[in-house]
Amino acid sequence: MHEYLSHGLGTIETRMLDAIPPLVVAGARRVLEIGGGVGALQAELVLKGASSGEVIELVGAYEPYARRLATKLGIGDRTSFRVADVIENPQQVQDADIVVMNRVVCCSPDGLRLTAVAAGLTRQVLAISYPRSLAILRLMQRLQEPFARLFRRRYRFYIHDARAIRTAATATGMSLQAAGHGAFWEYAVFAMPGSPMAPAATRAPGERSSP
16 A cells, blocks of 8 residues: 555556546446455546446455555545455456456466456456566466475465466457556456447557457
């Protein structure tokens, strides 16, 4: 929370949200941020004109910080936080005009399934970021297991193929509208048929449209 309040969103997050046209954001009745932690991205979209936002997390540890952030930003009455397992119980989560997953796909071996579930909850736009499938990151993934056992760490990260992620997202009929990457992370923004999101939306350097 303090990092966001002091420095704002990171470069990848900023570019990802900027790829969603203002018209789409302003017309969104509901934004859903899955695995959002303190909910910085949904807060940004609410500040930009979306009517309401919700953060869904597996654990409630982030809730007081998410509520504090929303209150500090003056949107406490327009955002909410809820604990739910989106993969196992997607029916417990209400769909949304804009669904965001930032650096979440890599937290689960079921990242592709999570992407498919998120796509199923999307009315208009899905925006996701995930690690690039680089050799150095794949090596780190392989080496993390013995170190995790040694230091008794439960956290693992997983590198999923970008094409597989996009396939999981587009299986519901969405199409890729914008994509870009930094040194280690990349993002993709998809839109449902009939969404007011324009394929030719202005993109920052390094972004590309759907092939």
